[in-house]
Amino acid sequence: MGILEVKNVNKRFGGLQALGDVNLSVAENTVHAIIGPNGAGKSTLLNCLVGKLIPDTGSVMFDGQSVLGRSPYEINQMGISRVFQTPEIFGDLTVMENMMIPCFAKRDGAFELNALNSVGNQKDIIERAEHMLEDMNMADKRHMHAASMSRGDKRRLEIGMCLSQEPRLLLLDEPTAGMARADTNNTIDLLKQIKQERDITIAIIEHDMHVVFSLAERITVLAQGTPLVEDTPDKIKGHPKVREAYLGESA
Amino acid sequence: MFGLQKKDTTLLLVVAALALFAPFLLNPFPEGSAMAQFNAGYPDLMQRFVIFGIFAVGFNILFGLTGYLSFGHAAFLGVGSYSAVWMFKLLGYNVIPGIILSVIVAGLFSVVIGYVSLRRSGIYFSILTLAFAQMSYNMAYSVLGNPTSNFNLTNGETGLQVYTSDPQILASAGAPDLPHLFGLTMRSSYQLELGSWLFTFNAGYYLCAVLLLVSFYVAIRIFRSPFGLMLRAVKSNQQRMNYTGLNTRPYTLAAFVISGMYAGLAGGLLSTMDPLAGAERMQWTASGEVVLMTILGGAGTLIGPVLGAGFIKYFENIFSKINEGVLHAWFGFLPDGLENGVIWVVEHFVGPGWHLTLGLLFMLVVTFLPGGLVEGGQKIAALLSRRKSKDTDNRATQSTPAE
Ligand SMILES: Nc1ncnc2c1ncn2[C@@H]1O[C@H](COP(=O)(O)OP(=O)(O)OP(=O)(O)O)[C@@H](O)[C@H]1O
Numbered sequence: 063m064g065i066l067e068v069k070n071v072n073k074r075f076g077g078l079q080a081l082g083d084v085n086l087s088v089a090e091n092t093v094h095a096i097i098g099p100n101g102a103g104k105s106t107l108l109n110c111l112v113g114k115l116i117p118d119t120g121s122v123m124f125d126g127q128s129v130l131g132r133s134p135y136e137i138n139q140m141g142i143s144r145v146f147q148t149p150e151i152f153g154d155l156t157v158m159e160n161m162m163i164p165c166f167a168k169r170d171g172a173f174e175l176n177a178l179n180s181v182g183n184q185k186d187i188i189e190r191a192e193h194m195l196e197d198m199n200m201a202d203k204r205h206m207h208a209a210s211m212s213r214g215d216k217r218r219l220e221i222g223m224c225l226s227q228e229p230r231l232l233l234l235d236e237p238t239a240g241m242a243r244a245d246t247n248n249t250i251d252l253l254k255q256i257k258q259e260r261d262i263t264i265a266i267i268e269h270d271m272h273v274v275f276s277l278a279e280r281i282t283v284l285a286q287g288t289p290l291v292e293d294t295p296d297k298i299k300g301h302p303k304v305r306e307a308y309l310g311e312s313a
Numbered sequence: 314m315f316g317l318q319k320k321d322t323t324l325l326l327v328v329a330a331l332a333l334f335a336p337f338l339l340n341p342f343p344e345g346s347a348m349a350q351f352n353a354g355y356p357d358l359m360q361r362f363v364i365f366g367i368f369a370v371g372f373n374i375l376f377g378l379t380g381y382l383s384f385g386h387a388a389f390l391g392v393g394s395y396s397a398v399w400m401f402k403l404l405g406y407n408v409i410p411g412i413i414l415s416v417i418v419a420g421l422f423s424v425v426i427g428y429v430s431l432r433r434s435g436i437y438f439s440i441l442t443l444a445f446a447q448m449s450y451n452m453a454y455s456v457l458g459n460p461t462s463n464f465n466l467t468n469g470e471t472g473l474q475v476y477t478s479d480p481q482i483l484a485s486a487g488a489p490d491l492p493h494l495f496g497l498t499m500r501s502s503y504q505l506e507l508g509s510w511l512f513t514f515n516a517g518y519y520l521c522a523v524l525l526l527v528s529f530y531v532a533i534r535i536f537r538s539p540f541g542l543m544l545r546a547v548k549s550n551q552q553r554m555n556y557t558g559l560n561t562r563p564y565t566l567a568a569f570v571i572s573g574m575y576a577g578l579a580g581g582l583l584s585t586m587d588p589l590a591g592a593e594r595m596q597w598t599a600s601g602e603v604v605l606m607t608i609l610g611g612a613g614t615l616i617g618p619v620l621g622a623g624f625i626k627y628f629e630n631i632f633s634k635i636n637e638g639v640l641h642a643w644f645g646f647l648p649d650g651l652e653n654g655v656i657w658v659v660e661h662f663v664g665p666g667w668h669l670t671l672g673l674l675f676m677l678v679v680t681f682l683p684g685g686l687v688e689g690g691q692k693i694a695a696l697l698s699r700r701k702s703k704d705t706d707n708r709a710t711q712s713t714p715a716e
Pocket residue numbers: 075078080098099100101102103104105106107
């Protein structure tokens with residue numbers, strides 16, 4: 063049994079079958095890529111995993127517990143963190159503050175009325191956030207306004223924020239979309255390093271095959287809302303069905 | 314000190330000093346001089362400065378930190394006022410129970426309104442709060458205020474006040490027939506004459522000032538706390554918060570209720586200074602006023618709302634008193650035709666036209682200083698320090714060329 067089990071998930075938007083009978087099993091401590099042409103339903107599937115969308119039918123189990131019907135914050139507290147297609151960070155706050163917030167969420171849970179203590183006195187949180195910033199190579203940027211950083215740095219910060227929660231499953235939706243080559247390679251290196259250093263399962267949606275083949279141990283190909291094949295990267299590379307799905311899209 | 318950083322302690326001490334010496338600071342002009350009408354150091358106005366300062370400081374905890382713009386906070390002000398008067402009617406004129414109850418009732422009231430309104434954000438939230446406040450106003454004005462019914466909570470148009478027939482069960486025999494703090498009436502004042510200056514020290518004002526300081530202190534603590542950080546995170550990116558395992562709803566509700574309690578305290582103090590509570594305190598114009606105060610002073614800053622409240626109350630009370638007679642005295646030196654022309658123009662901006670002046674000022678501030686008066690102050694400070702640091706830079710480069 064994988065840490066994430068998706069069974070018979072269907073999702074319709076009006077007349078459009080965005081997901082049709084999706085079955086997916088992500089094994090613990092692997093990097094699992096989900097690829098497919100535009101409009102294949104990859105983001106829709108991901109949204110069903112984190113509570114943004116509720117599937118019409120089917121089940122989504124994380125570590126033996128159903129995530130369906132729970133709100134995003136509850137699912138996150140179960141151990142699933144999500145990185146967005148465009149970096150979602152707290153633009154008005156400093157880099158350090160950005161990093162402290164997930165640390166508070168990890169320590170205090172979904173809500174804590176901690177209104178009379180000073181942030182400056184929360185030694186454990188500060189230490190943890192600083193440690194994470196060093197891990198992410200961003201310690202020198204700690205006082206910067208998060209919004210004023212480059213896209214690559216924002217992505218790096220967002221990944222760091224997710225990691226500081228020590229999630230068991232990290233979901234990434236096209237983490238390198240719109241990035242320059244150098245930033246893309248940095249992100250690949252960062253993810254490789256993360257995988258090496260800790261026990262974590264990563265599910266990644268990606269268009270860039272360079273990224274996919276650098277990282278993934280398993281690949282699921284999604285086309286028109288249905289998984290076509292699931293296999294190791296080597297097998298996927300030459301798979302006729304995969305070629306067809308991509309070529310059919312571009313033809 | 315007081316568990317605050319140095320910078321915040323300084324700010325608190327400055328506000329304390331300003332509040333303590335306000336009777337001097339606000340009366341810079343000698344009695345009887347032409348400028349005396351710009352003096353603001355009389356009890357009634359000084360009380361308003363600090364009471365509305367409390368109101369705005371609380372409003373800023375919601376609006377400045379979370380970005381949720383409530384257009385209904387006057388409802389909590391009104392509820393606080395009515396609660397205090399009810400305590401005067403039932404228990405007696407000692408102000409302590411009234412002030413406490415006004416905070417509690419406004420808190421409960423804001424739990425209900427906040428719970429419903431916070432299901433929406435942005436403009437829909439604002440409209441919901443506005444609707445609730447207008448509902449409360451209408452209820453207070455008519456349904457709950459019918460003097461002939463048995464259930465007369467607000468006494469409608471007349472306003473809620475204390476009658477000799479009221480129980481006042483805790484009132485002791487010799488107690489004053491006015492709001493008082495253990496015998497010290499809120500109206501009592503001490504007047505100090507220095508040359509042609511007259512300074513008034515009023516008990517009610519100092520009670521309000523102490524409560525402003527307490528309110529301000531609590532606001533600083535909230536701003537610097539993990540809770541305050543979460544509120545700023547709500548304003549910045551709710552989506553990221555939800556996907557970081559944080560439930561935004563209770564955070565915004567807590568901020569809403571805290572700011573509602575501040576409004577209740579302000580309302581209670583209004584009744585304490587003058588034990589008559591009318592429904593007009595709940596009207597939407599009153600809700601809009603606290604929005605203006607906060608934005609004008611600088612939303613999201615600590616001192617901004619206090620400045621904004623002072624600014625608007627000063628205009629309301631001072632500019633509105635300048636009438637044609639005063640203008641003739643000012644411009645009397647001009648030739649007659651010109652004098653009438655000038656007065657005709659100026660007249661529209663003073664007296665009942667003070668709203669026009671305030672509106673123009675508000676437009677100017679919002680356009681050129683989106684951070685409010687506080688941003689203006691910071692810009693001036695930056696200009697000064699740049700000039701200064703240029704000097705020191707020059708000197709530094711001369712003495713240590715290696716740098
Ligand atoms: N909220 C929605 N309402 C209606 N239709 C939607 C919604 N979200 C997605 N869709 C449709 O569902 C289909 C799958 O969309 P989805 O975003 O999951 O594709 P994708 O695989 O992520 O594509 P891309 O690679 O372009 O990101 C598309 O046809 C899309 O237009």
